[in-house]
Amino acid sequence: MQKNPLSEGLTAHNTPEPFVIVIFGASGDLSAKKLIPALFSLFTHNHIIDFTIVGFARSRWSSSDFKEKTAALIHNRFGTQTTEQETAEFLKRIHYISAPYDTDEGYTLLKKKFAAQKHLIYYLATPPHMYEPIISQLGKNRLTQSADSTFKIVVEKPFGHDVTSAKLLNSKLLSIFKETQVYRIDHYLGKETVQNIIVFRFGNGIYEPIWNNRYIDHVQITVAEKAGIEMRGSYYENAGAIRDMVQNHLLQLLCMVAMEAPNDLEPDSIRNEKVKVLKALRPITVDSPQPAVIRAQYRAGIIDGEKVKAYRKEDKVDPHSIIETYVCMRLFIDTWRWSGVPFFLRTGKRLSRRLTEISIQFKTPPHLLFGQADSTPISPNTLTLTIQPDEGITFRFNSKLPGFTTKMRAVNMNFTYGSSFAEKSPDAYERLLLDMMLNDATLFTRNDEIEQAWKFVSQLISCFKNDADKNLFFYNAGSAGPEEAHLIMTPYNSTWRKL
Ligand code: NDP
Ligand code: BG6
Numbered sequence: 001m002q003k004n005p006l007s008e009g010l011t012a013h014n015t016p017e018p019f020v021i022v023i024f025g026a027s028g029d030l031s032a033k034k035l036i037p038a039l040f041s042l043f044t045h046n047h048i049i050d051f052t053i054v055g056f057a058r059s060r061w062s063s064s065d066f067k068e069k070t071a072a073l074i075h076n077r078f079g080t081q082t083t084e085q086e087t088a089e090f091l092k093r094i095h096y097i098s099a100p101y102d103t104d105e106g107y108t109l110l111k112k113k114f115a116a117q118k119h120l121i122y123y124l125a126t127p128p129h130m131y132e133p134i135i136s137q138l139g140k141n142r143l144t145q146s147a148d149s150t151f152k153i154v155v156e157k158p159f160g161h162d163v164t165s166a167k168l169l170n171s172k173l174l175s176i177f178k179e180t181q182v183y184r185i186d187h188y189l190g191k192e193t194v195q196n197i198i199v200f201r202f203g204n205g206i207y208e209p210i211w212n213n214r215y216i217d218h219v220q221i222t223v224a225e226k227a228g229i230e231m232r233g234s235y236y237e238n239a240g241a242i243r244d245m246v247q248n249h250l251l252q253l254l255c256m257v258a259m260e261a262p263n264d265l266e267p268d269s270i271r272n273e274k275v276k277v278l279k280a281l282r283p284i285t286v287d288s289p290q291p292a293v294i295r296a297q298y299r300a301g302i303i304d305g306e307k308v309k310a311y312r313k314e315d316k317v318d319p320h321s322i323i324e325t326y327v328c329m330r331l332f333i334d335t336w337r338w339s340g341v342p343f344f345l346r347t348g349k350r351l352s353r354r355l356t357e358i359s360i361q362f363k364t365p366p367h368l369l370f371g372q373a374d375s376t377p378i379s380p381n382t383l384t385l386t387i388q389p390d391e392g393i394t395f396r397f398n399s400k401l402p403g404f405t406t407k408m409r410a411v412n413m414n415f416t417y418g419s420s421f422a423e424k425s426p427d428a429y430e431r432l433l434l435d436m437m438l439n440d441a442t443l444f445t446r447n448d449e450i451e452q453a454w455k456f457v458s459q460l461i462s463c464f465k466n467d468a469d470k471n472l473f474f475y476n477a478g479s480a481g482p483e484e485a486h487l488i489m490t491p492y493n494s495t496w497r498k499l
Contacts, residue, residue, distance in 0.1 A: 016437035018050035019119035022110065024101065024134050025126035026055025026066070029231070030156065034187075035125060036070055037077050038429035043093075044086050047434055054114060055096040056106055057126075066096035101126060102133040107141035115143060121437070123154045127235070131155065132172050139176040154183045154436060157248050158239065159445070162461070163454040170447045183436045184450060188249040189443040190428030193387040193417070197256040197358070198270070200385070200393065208261070210362070212337045217380060218494055220359045221253050223347040226303055227354075228477070229325070233316030240323040242295075245347040247457040251278065252445075253387070254343060257358055258333055267442040271449055278452035282332040286463040286471070290491045293460065294473060294484050295324035298350040301477030308350060308477045322469045325349045326481050328496075329460075330488045342492050346485065350477035352499050356387035359497055370398070370408050379410035384497075391425075392416035 021039070023031050042048045055066045074087050095113075099106025114120070122138060124131050135153070138144050144151050153173065160166025173182050188194050201207055210216070223245060229236040236244065255274040262269040284292050300310040312319050326348030333343065362381040370378070382396040393415045398408040417425070426434075435443055464471050473482040480499040489495060 014438055015047060015049055016051075016434070017119055018117070019121055019437060020052045020054060020114050020117045021121040021123060022054045022056050022114070023123045023125055024056045024130070025124070026096065027057040027059040027061065028125060030125045031055070032069075032073050034427075034429045035123065035433075036073060038427055038433050040074055040078070040082075040090055041427065041430050042434055043090050044082060047430075048437065051093055052114065052117070053094045054110070055094070056099065056101075056110070057096075058098065058100055060098050061096055062098075063094065063096045067091045067094050070094055101130050102137065104137070104141060107137050107143060111141055111143055115146070115149070117149065119150050119152075121152045121154065123156075125156050128156075128158055128161075131169060135172055135176055144176050150181075151177070152181050152183060152436065153177055154185060156185050157187075158243060159184050159248075159450050160454060161238070161243065162458045163451060164458075166450050166454045170451065174447070179447060180441070182447070183432075183441060184445040184447075185432060186248045186252055186445050187428045187432065188252050188387075189445075190430075190432040191387060192425035192431075193385065193391045194253065194256060195443070197253075197385060201257075202261050213339050213341045215362055216341055217361045217363045218342045218344060218492060219257060220344045220357075220361070220497055221250055221257070221346075222355060222357050222359075222497065222499070223250060223253075224351040224353060224355045224481075224499055225347075225349050226351060228298070228308060228350050229311070229314055229317075231315065233314050236325075237317055237321060237323055240295075241325055241327045241347055241349070242457060242461060246327060246329075246345065246460075247453050248445075250345050250347055251453045251456070253356075253358060254331070254345065257360075258338060258343070260337070265442070267440065267444075268446075270442055271446045275446070275449050275452055276335075277333060278449065278456065280333045280335045280338075281456045282334050283456070283459045284329065284331070284463065291484075291487050293327065293329040293463070294482060294488060295464065295468075295471055296326040296348070296473040296475050296482035296484070297321070297323065298325050298348075298477045299474050301350065301479065303350065303352075303478040310477070311350075322472050324472060326351075326475060328481070328485045328488060330492075342494075344489060344494070344496070346481065346496070348475075348481050352478055352480055354389060355499060357384055357497075358387070359384040361494070370406055378408070390416065391418070 023035060025031060039048070039053060071087055071091060074082065074090070097106045097109050099109065124134060126134065155173070160169050201211065255277045258277045259273040260276065262273045286293060298311050301308060311317060311325050312321055328344065328346035331343040331345060332338070360383045364378050364380050368378060379396065379398055384394045386392050386394070395413045396410050397413070399411045401407045401409050432443055473484045475482040485496060
């Protein structure tokens with residue numbers, strides 16, 4: 001069943017055919033924080049009815065233990081929004097297999113108990129180094145082919161560590177599964193406001209004519225977090241902000257803003273346009289006198305009145321670590337549409353507030369009639385798409401101040417999801433899981449898309465390979481980031497939007 005989310009409105013009405021979903025790494029953080037709650041919510045909203053969840057992990061739990069833990073997390077997460085009966089019905093559908101990921105034992109059991117089912121979904125939610133052994137075991141134990149069943153595999157991020165490892169993982173997956181069976185997750189694509197970028201751009205006639213270098217001065221994309229690295233020290237030490245956030249979420253946002261209109265809403269039509277953007281990214285070099293990238297790391301500081309520790313003091317982090325927890329950069333897309341328009345991207349942890357937004361700053365009028373007499377600089381028109389929190393769209397323009405004057409002031413025209421729509425948006429994981437169950441890959445990343453994104457990011461990382469320590473700045477937790485962030489804007493007379 002091939003359905004298109006963007007053409008079908010906000011709610012998918014189809015329910016998937018009966019399926020079994022096997023979660024590898026079911027004892028972990030992602031499973032408890034995102035996957036089980038998303039499956040529960042889909043169940044209570046009648047989007048999924050006939051299904052079995054099999055937790056697969058090494059932790060020595062029984063199915064009863066897994067049910068007990070699931071019941072507790074449902075209680076904590078949904079509280080009075082759910083009933084005991086709903087929880088009990090959900091728990092009936094849950095099983096657990098305790099086994100190593102790289103030996104036959106657990107897979108033999110999986111085959112015996114569940115392989116006769118018609119639709120099997122495998123979800124890789126272990127640390128990434130276990131993906132390959134699990135894929136091999138699935139293949140070896142003939143859990144990926146049968147005349148009577150269909151199989152899909154969902155792969156969590158990070159998908160590889162660089163371009164080479166991403167290619168290796170792709171070829172491993174594609175030696176056992178077909179591309180149409182593989183769903184690579186980037187949960188930003190599941191966010192309602194991210195999907196709305198395409199609707200906003202291509203569902204309205206007025207923006208397309210001005211969406212180019214003739215009218216746009218620059219674009220700023222911000223993904224700021226108040227949160228630190230939480231309990232993920234060992235992962236983050238091998239990733240840093242560039243791999244953790246830029247390679248996937250920020251580049252996906254960039255693609256949504258910069259892509260050409262697809263011919264239709266077929267998954268491949270959209271993904272083809274995104275790949276073109278990634279291919280047109282100009283490689284970043286760091287040897288010019290004007291820095292194009294600033295990396296930084298948080299020191300101790302105060303957030304919401306609470307003292308928070310420095311990155312180097314976090315659990316499982318090297319006390320001399322030179323990993324960046326913040327990065328900002330200036331990018332160019334070498335196409336006719338975007339020639340000469342800088343895209344400024346920034347992301348960081350432990351900043352003053354949580355904010356994800358895309359802000360399009362338009363050029364000022366060619367001849368200034370107003371705002372000169374009193375030397376007040378004219379504010380550029382700005383269109384800001386707020387992805388989270390306070391989801392909405394704001395257009396900022398100049399207006400005459402009331403009275404006997406031609407003085408101007410910038411004012412806002414606002415749309416907010418909260419006040420315009422009564423319906424609450426589904427969580428990104430709910431959306432993505434349901435689309436995958438309904439065979440819709442539009443909001444998942446294709447193999448060539450991932451490889452192109454890594455190509456750009458690997459080249460960027462290689463620029464810092466030899467002197468990453470010299471190229472690292474610092475900022476206080478709870479601040480707007482490092483002071484040096486303005487340096488990448490200086491040549492373009494721009495400033496970062498206030499955080
Ligand atoms: P965890 O570290 O919690 O690991 C998940 C499970 O994998 C663990 O419960 C453990 O199960 C098993 N595991 C842990 N370490 C190892 C190891 N060294 N060797 C073999 N098995 C191990 O990870 P998360 O749940 O946080 O993340 C899972 C995946 O999802 C990762 O790829 C992560 O990058 C990705 N992700 C996570 C997010 C999050 O918010 N947590 C957000 C986005 C992506 P057991 O010991 O029982 O086998
Ligand atoms: C994950 C990153 O992919 O996205 C985390 O690994 C980050 O480090 C998270 O905190 C941010 O997601 P969101 O949805 O909270 O913006």
